[in-house]
Amino acid sequence: xxxxxxxxxxxxxxxxxxxxxxxxxxxxxxxxxxxxxxxxxxxxxxxxxxxxxxxxxxxxxxxxxxxxxxxxxxxxxxxxxxxxxxxxxxxxxxxxxxxxxxxxxxxxxxxxxxxxxxxxxxxxxxxxxxxxxxxxxxxxxxxxxxxxxxxxxxxxxxxxxxxxxxxxxxxxxxxxxxxxxxxxxxxxxxxxxxxxxxxxxxxxxxxxxxxxxxxxxxxxxxxxxxxxxxxxxxxxxxxxxxxxxxxxxxxxxxxxxxxxxxxxxxxxxxxxxxxxxxxxxxxxxxxxxxxxxxxxxxxxxxxxxxxxxxxxxxxxxxxxxxxxxxxxxxxxxxxxxxxxxxxxxxxxxxxxxxxxxxxxxxxxxxxxxxxxxxxxxxxxxxxxxxxxxxxxxxxxxxxxxxxxxx
Numbered sequence: 001x002x003x004x005x006x007x008x009x010x011x012x013x014x015x016x017x018x019x020x021x022x023x024x025x026x027x028x029x030x031x032x033x034x035x036x037x038x039x040x041x042x043x044x045x046x047x048x049x050x051x052x053x054x055x056x057x058x059x060x061x062x063x064x065x066x067x068x069x070x071x072x073x074x075x076x077x078x079x080x081x082x083x084x085x086x087x088x089x090x091x092x093x094x095x096x097x098x099x100x101x102x103x104x105x106x107x108x109x110x111x112x113x114x115x116x117x118x119x120x121x122x123x124x125x126x127x128x129x130x131x132x133x134x135x136x137x138x139x140x141x142x143x144x145x146x147x148x149x150x151x152x153x154x155x156x157x158x159x160x161x162x163x164x165x166x167x168x169x170x171x172x173x174x175x176x177x178x179x180x181x182x183x184x185x186x187x188x189x190x191x192x193x194x195x196x197x198x199x200x201x202x203x204x205x206x207x208x209x210x211x212x213x214x215x216x217x218x219x220x221x222x223x224x225x226x227x228x229x230x231x232x233x234x235x236x237x238x239x240x241x242x243x244x245x246x247x248x249x250x251x252x253x254x255x256x257x258x259x260x261x262x263x264x265x266x267x268x269x270x271x272x273x274x275x276x277x278x279x280x281x282x283x284x285x286x287x288x289x290x291x292x293x294x295x296x297x298x299x300x301x302x303x304x305x306x307x308x309x310x311x312x313x314x315x316x317x318x319x320x321x322x323x324x325x326x327x328x329x330x331x332x333x334x335x336x337x338x339x340x341x342x343x344x345x346x347x348x349x350x351x352x353x354x355x356x357x358x359x360x361x362x363x364x365x366x367x368x369x370x371x372x373x374x375x376x377x378x379x380x381x382x383x384x385x386x387x388x389x390x391x392x393x394x395x396x397x398x399x400x401x402x403x404x405x406x
Contacts, residue, residue, distance in 0.1 A: 011194040013068060013165065013187045016179060022066030022090065024187065026194055066090050068118060073097045076106055079271055083242075086114035090137060095121040099130040107134045121167070124153060135162040137185070143168040147177060154181050208232040209273055216270045225269075226257045233294045233322050233329070235276075239264075240319075240343075242272060256315030290329060292401060297365050298322030300397035304385065305361045313357070319343070320350045320358045321365055368394060 009026030068090045071081065081091065091110060097103065107117060111134055118137035121144060122128065132138075138157055142150050154164060166178035169188030178186060212228050212235070229236045236257060243260050261269060301321030302314050309317065327334040338348055349356035354363045360383055367375040368390070380390055 009194040011187060012192050013066075013185055014191055015185055016183075018186075018191070020065055021185065022068055024068040024070075024092070024194075026070075068092050070094050070120065073103065076103060076110075081110065081115070082113070083268065083271055084115075086110075086116075090116045090118050092118040092120045092137075092139070093131065095119075095123070099127060104130055104134070107131075118165070119162075122157075124156060132157075132160045132162070135160055137165055138162045139165040139167045139187075140183075141167045142174060142178065143170070147174065150178070151181055154183070158182075208235060209276055213270065213273050216266050216273070219266070222258060222261060225261055229257045229261075230298070230318065230322075231295065233291055233298075233325075236319075236322065237326060238276070239269075239272075256312060256319070258315065290325065293369075294322050294325040294329070296397055296401045297324060297362075297369075299400050300365045300368070300393060301358070301361045303393035303396055304364055304383070304390070305358070306393075307389065308384070309357070316344060316347050317358055317361060320347055320362050323347075324351060324362055324366070364390075 010023045011026065012020045013022045013024060015021050067088060069084075070092045072094045073096075075081065076091075076093070076097070093107075111117065116136040117131075117134045118139055119128075119131050119135050120139050121141045122131075122138050123145070138160065140150060140153065145153065150166075157164060163184040164182070165185040165187060166174075166183040167187050169175050169178060169186050169190045171190055174188075175186060175190055208228065208231065212225065215225055215228060229239065239257070239260055243264055264272070298318045298321035301324075302318040305317045306314060326332075326337050330337060334351055338351065343351075346356040346358055350358035350362050353359065360379060364376065364379040364383060364385075367373060367379055376390070380387065
């Protein structure tokens with residue numbers, strides 16, 4: 001059964017002035033979990049990645065701080081990590097990872113891409129020493145090592161230029177000892193217990209993800225990719241959230257799904273969809289009728305504006321209609337949802353206040369859903385739409401959605 005909420009644990013990492021520099025993001029199965037119980041490293045890794053990238057967003061989770069994400073061997077070998085923004089994310093290599101030639105080459109590749117590497121729960125040995133060449137942060141679990149062992153290991157590791165992070169700092173005395181030893185960063189219960197964050201999510205259709213993957217594999221036309229995205233409101237929302245997130249490092253507004261796909265490129269879109277696929281269930285977490293209404297509304301708003309607007313504006317009209325139900329789907333205020341997206345001002349105005357050049361078309365589409373249709377005549381007159389034009393657009397929108405098989 002697909003969950004309708006996403007959960008992620010978050011614990012701050014502080015500098016010597018006790019200022020937060022980043023957060024370690026932790027796998028959480030549910031809101032009550034206090035530890036990362038998972039069936040595999042890959043399950044935990046993909047869960048954290050998809051929540052960070054698509055369900056919650058890097059900006060909401062960590063703000064302008066760094067995100068420390070645990071990666072085991074299976075995740076390091078995957079190409080999912082390329083979806084992350086290297087300036088915002090620290091890849092935390094877990095202690096069970098073996099320093100094979102292949103894995104060391106992969107770490108070099110990730111460093112070349114701009115990623116910083118942290119070594120989690122590090123214990124120096126002939127087997128782990130090769131990792132030091134790639135380390136930007138070395139995390140020492142002072143409870144596991146015992147405070148008596150920490151000074152010697154910390155001193156030995158000063159041969160590396162990596163910053164040392166004291167993990168599991170639980171008391172004021174432990175903090176002072178680590179401070180005196182020269183540790184640059186600190187993490188532990190003394191500062192904060194991990195908190196579990198939750199967000200309502202809408203899950204894309206399993207079949208639609210598979211269909212898009214096949215289309216990309218076969219190098220389908222851009223317009224066909226765009227149409228496939230239009231049929232799944234969850235996919236389109238997650239895509240825009242991902243590509244517009246601060247974590248992706250994009251500063252320009254996304255004007256359409258075509259624009260989003262062009263900027264992302266087929267290869268990165270394929271990786272992103274693969275990540276969604278391995279974390280999605282076959283069941284859709286949102287009511288099918290509500291999703292169908294959102295897609296119908298998107299098409300109707302687009303058609304209603306087609307006699308006055310064209311090109312990019314028509315794309316925006318579709319986005320306005322299909323996203324107008326996100327507050328219901330996500331059970332969140334619309335203004336909070338829009339904080340996670342960078343959308344043109346006219347789109348935001350329409351979604352928030354039904355104003356701007358797109359707002360009246362959305363208002364008319366909503367009025368058509370009212371059994372009394374009391375506002376329809378006034379809105380049609382305002383938009384220079386005849387009853388015949390309205391009826392034709394409504395029938396075309398309904399047929400389009402049925403043809404999509406939604």
